[in-house]
Amino acid sequence: MQRIAVVTSGGDAPGMNACIRAVYRAGVYAGVEIYGIRRGYTGMIDGDIYKIQRHDVGNIIHQGGTILGTSRSEEFKTPEGRQKAADQLFEKGIDGLILIGGDGSFKGGNYLSEETGIPIIAIPGTIDNDIAGTDFSIGFDTAVNIALESIDRIRDTAISHGRLFFVEVMGHTSSFIALEAGIAGGAAYLVLHNGHQEVEALCSHLESLFTKGKHHAIVVVAEGDHPGCSFSIAKQVSSRIKMESRVCVLGHTQRGGSPTSRDRVLAAKLGVSAVNALLNGQGGVMVGEIKREIVFQPFSDVIGKQQKTDPRMDALSRILTGF
Numbered sequence: 285m286q287r288i289a290v291v292t293s294g295g296d297a298p299g300m301n302a303c304i305r306a307v308y309r310a311g312v313y314a315g316v317e318i319y320g321i322r323r324g325y326t327g328m329i330d331g332d333i334y335k336i337q338r339h340d341v342g343n344i345i346h347q348g349g350t351i352l353g354t355s356r357s358e359e360f361k362t363p364e365g366r367q368k369a370a371d372q373l374f375e376k377g378i379d380g381l382i383l384i385g386g387d388g389s390f391k392g393g394n395y396l397s398e399e400t401g402i403p404i405i406a407i408p409g410t411i412d413n414d415i416a417g418t419d420f421s422i423g424f425d426t427a428v429n430i431a432l433e434s435i436d437r438i439r440d441t442a443i444s445h446g447r448l449f450f451v452e453v454m455g456h457t458s459s460f461i462a463l464e465a466g467i468a469g470g471a472a473y474l475v476l477h478n479g480h481q482e483v484e485a486l487c488s489h490l491e492s493l494f495t496k497g498k499h500h501a502i503v504v505v506a507e508g509d510h511p512g513c514s515f516s517i518a519k520q521v522s523s524r525i526k527m528e529s530r531v532c533v534l535g536h537t538q539r540g541g542s543p544t545s546r547d548r549v550l551a552a553k554l555g556v557s558a559v560n561a562l563l564n565g566q567g568g569v570m571v572g573e574i575k576r577e578i579v580f581q582p583f584s585d586v587i588g589k590q591q592k593t594d595p596r597m598d599a600l601s602r603i604l605t606g607f
């Protein structure tokens with residue numbers, strides 16, 4: 285193996301740059317060339333591939349986003365699109381690929397690997413933390429901390445005005461950010477994935493809190509399938525509870541910014557392990573970390589097997605909110 289390429293795909297996540305840097309450093313250590321693919325699968329199809337130099341990865345460890353850029357490519361979902369991408373990789377003499385992204389990116393990578401034989405090591409990089417085969421994905425810890433900081437700030441206004449706040453956090457198919465930020469932020473109630481049906485229960489819980497003298501509250505809402513869903517939840521609650529309320533959708537603020545130390549260290553471990561795995565002849569696997577051990581799992585055990593939130597965390601949140 286002489287040339288390894290690295291690509292970031294799907295939503296960007298804080299820590300992706302630390303991972304690219306780790307891949308480069310591990311490549312240099314092992315004496316192989318590292319190539320960067322710009323703009324995810326779109327850039328792969330276009331052949332936007334370059335040899336990464338030392339200065340490219342200098343001073344990026346603390347930066348959010350991805351220096352390679354990323355994309356969501358419809359063309360890559362077709363066999364023809366993937367063939368174009370494969371042709372570009374072969375033309376550039378790429379022997380192995382490191383893919384940093386989420387479940388959708390892994391699906392595409394799996395097809396590419398099966399259709400062309402190119403060995404691929406996937407690294408979980410998404411703030412949603414919804415990927416099986418790893419305790420955490422790169423970016424999740426940072427996103428939770430950003431959401432938490434926002435909740436803490438909103439609490440000041442909630443207390444000062446005696447208001448009910450609905451704070452909506454990301455995670456289109458999962459509730460990991462809502463659960464962690466809700467518990468850490470002392471939320472009065474957590475509306476987890478697609479929880480519209482919970483409005484009745486939410487109203488009763490809030491009424492009981494306000495009857496006991498609470499004069500403000502923060503409800504954390506997971507965006508679920510419909511970003512902005514907290515507006516309709518707030519409307520339904522307001523028709524029943526006479527307290528001034530506001531909605532704050534944190535949105536993409538959670539995806540940007542400097543990665544936490546946890547995300548940087550995870551990115552470093554997974555990046556270096558991915559290079560070593562390719563050099564050891566592995567392919568078609570995702571590298572993750574479970575209970576502090578680096579683990580490799582075949583794509584078939586990971587792709588489409590969404591990680592579920594820990595029921596013990598759900599139970600914990602119910603005790604803490606008193607619900």
Ligand SMILES: Nc1ncnc2c1ncn2[C@@H]1O[C@H](COP(=O)(O)OP(=O)(O)OP(=O)(O)O)[C@@H](O)[C@H]1O
Binds near residue numbers: 362393411
């Ligand atoms: N079924 C599929 N077949 C081939 N390629 C796919 C498939 N699903 C997704 N991809 C490719 O992977 C890209 C990224 O997927 P997606 O938009 O689902 O993000 P993701 O990797 O899951 O990241 P995030 O969790 O941040 O949204 C898609 O734009 C597409 O190019």
Ligand SMILES: O=P(O)(O)OC[C@H]1O[C@](O)(CO)[C@@H](O)[C@@H]1O
Binds near residue numbers: 295411539
């Ligand atoms: O704005 P985009 O890039 O379509 O991504 C939105 C989605 O991506 C995620 O942030 C994951 O990266 C989801 O939580 C969110 O719903």
